Amino acid sequence: EDKVVQSPLSLVVHEGDTVTLNCSYEVTNFRSLLWYKQEKKAPTFLFMLTSSGIEKKSGRLSSILDKKELFSILNITATQTGDSAIYLCAAEHSGNTPLVFGKGTRLSVIA
Amino acid sequence: SAVISQKPSRDICQRGTSLTIQCQVDSQVTMMFWYRQQPGQSLTLIATANQGSEATYESGFVIDKFPISRPNLTFSTLTVSNLSPEDSSIYLCSAAGGPNEQFFGPGTRLTVL
Numbered sequence: 001e002d003k004v005v006q007s008p009l010s011l012v013v014h015e016g017d018t019v020t021l022n023c024s025y026e027v028t029n030f031r032s033l034l035w036y037k038q039e040k041k042a043p044t045f046l047f048m049l050t051s052s053g054i055e056k057k058s059g060r061l062s063s064i065l066d067k068k069e070l071f072s073i074l075n076i077t078a079t080q081t082g083d084s085a086i087y088l089c090a091a092e093h094s095g096n097t098p099l100v101f102g103k104g105t106r107l108s109v110i111a
Numbered sequence: 112s113a114v115i116s117q118k119p120s121r122d123i124c125q126r127g128t129s130l131t132i133q134c135q136v137d138s139q140v141t142m143m144f145w146y147r148q149q150p151g152q153s154l155t156l157i158a159t160a161n162q163g164s165e166a167t168y169e170s171g172f173v174i175d176k177f178p179i180s181r182p183n184l185t186f187s188t189l190t191v192s193n194l195s196p197e198d199s200s201i202y203l204c205s206a207a208g209g210p211n212e213q214f215f216g217p218g219t220r221l222t223v224l
Binding site for chain 1: 144152153154155156159201203214215216217218220
């Protein structure tokens with residue numbers, strides 16, 4: 001059975017801290033790993049990772065995929081209160097098939 | 112990227128009634144999906160909306176409770192029938208516009224009293 005496991009489930013940090021969110025996956029016909037940020041209702045897309053070892057970066061956020069060990073991390077440096085959200089990791093099969101979501105990591109950044 | 116709109120954005124419904132949620136994509140897409148997110152939970156796939164054929168439901172979801180329409184390549188509806196408080200959730204429509212692309216609608220927050 002396909003599964004995506006995220007850790008930790010919740011995290012509280014202070015502004016300025018650096019956080020690392022983890023995502024491991026077991027998915028048949030794996031194609032890509034996606035990270036989303038969910039603040040209110042709909043998740044917003046952060047990164048899509050298809051190749052091992054290539055870091056994707058957007059501002060203070062970065063992510064990398066390890067296809068050998070079947071995991072990905074999302075790093076946020078110099079956290080801000082606006083980073084408070086649920087971060088969802090999802091694995092995609094080949095083809096236009098539904099994503100397999102992890103349970104998410106709830107990040108709270110306090111001033 | 113595709114832009115997806117959903118209506119209504121939120122609703123409060125009485126037990127036993129039904130709610131139909133509409134999902135409109137600004138371009139033709141092959142696959143559309145409906146997810147549910149119960150309070151404090153991650154997203155759970157309800158079904159894949161197939162154009163021109165019946166939707167494909169995930170385990171635990173049935174057509175009688177969640178009938179879905181997909182009349183064309185840009186539109187789908189999800190009806191949540193015979194509502195109970197346990198159906199209170201956010202319902203999200205998503206669309207796959209091409210390889211490695213999946214976008215989400217803004218979601219519909221349903222509260223059942």
